[in-house]
Amino acid sequence: MGGASSRRKGHNFERELTNILKARFPQLDIKRGLGQTRVGSECADVEMPDFWIEAKRGKRTNIKAAMRQAIDDSSSSGKAPVAVCRDDGNIQPTVTMLLIDFMKLLEDHFDAEIYRRLEGHPRPSNDDDSGLQPPY
Secondary structure: OHHHHHHHHHHHHHHHOOOHHHHHOOOOOOOOOOOOOOOOOOOOOEEOOEEEEEEEOOOOOHHHHHHHHHHHHHOOOOEEEEEEEEEEEOOEEEEEEHHHHHHHHHHHHHHHHHHHHHOOOOOOOOOOOOOOOOOO
């Protein structure tokens, strides 16, 4: 695939990912990062609070390179770097992040779950999965 068509495929994936996140989290300000150049370091591919999202789509995406780019580009932003990658032919993208950031997500999740239980609130439903289903 040529350079222009590869970029178009990448831009389409960025739009798709932005729409998936916006559908699931409509209360958040989520948008495609349009301020990037070919260097890519001006803004995240998908802009949202707290996370620097690098989106990659290709025949065989290099997850480690995508994560390295997210780490490097996010270093002065204060946001957690995240690489979202999808190989051609796969429906489900994968998400890669640093363990320390994953631990923070787990802490936030379980702190919120404990609070809900103490307050007698039921666990929120995951019925709205925005079309995403685990492959197993």
